[in-house]
Amino acid sequence: MDILRKPEEMLAWSQARSREGGTIALVPTMGFFHEGHLSLMRRAAELCDTVVVSLFVNPTQFGPNEDLDRYPRDFECDMELVCKEPVAAVFAPTPELMYLAGFQTEVRVTQLSTYLCGKSRPVHFAGVATVVTKLFNIVRPEVAVFGEKDFQQLAIIRRLVTDLNIPVRIVGHPIVREADGLAMSSRNANLDPANRAAALSLSTALRLVRTEAARGVLATAELGQSVARHIHSFAGTAIDYASFVDGDSLEAVETVDERTILALAVHVDGKAGKVRLIDNGFVLPQ
């Protein structure tokens, strides 16, 4: 497995692979790998003969008061995990190599970026869209695999490649969970084990609304009250949003139908400050 640091080295590597007839699938990540990341890599290997993983904690997608400094990192451990997976190369640049002096270009998916996480994280998705565009230009993949855990990000990237005619097929991968239902996340490392029930309130809220919807409660105002009551019943939780949205447009809906997703973002007391967790899922069986 090759580890590449410089964008120009990565581009040359990819171009050489393509000349040999290889097809490349890219898995963009911020590292601190867990089973969710590894399952994306395995999925990528089913789709193309060459898998490239990017590992870059992108500073431009963190707001001024967000957890960039606290974001967990362990490059050695990540390399140990990734070398057991069907991955041909890891692209791990530094911020200085990605954002050269004078950098001033931004990609913004205007409307989709304003909903859900975009309300409390106004610069986040421009940072994501810009870095993903750069990664596509550097790695030149045929396919890129993204997790459905970040389903707003996935919707934004799909819009981005369509709008800008970027020839990359975007593949979504289902959420990988711990045995108790917690969606895997690098940020879970900052959770306080004593406060596990609070962290689990997102996945248990999803289960709760599915049960209520199956009983015929389809008004999202009513379901929303149940969700808020449930999450707030755990000490140390603060809801950023609990929204019922259309899975494609991300617009809020008043009545649940087959395409309705409950999207959650909740701050939970962690080991050193709040940890922001997200989760989502369809309300009705698919």
Ligand code: AMP
């Ligand atoms: P991150 O390193 O958190 O930026 O995530 C990198 C990629 O892994 C993104 O496409 C995420 O959506 C995806 N991912 C993170 N956690 C999970 C999970 N629990 N299940 C599936 N995909 C995930």
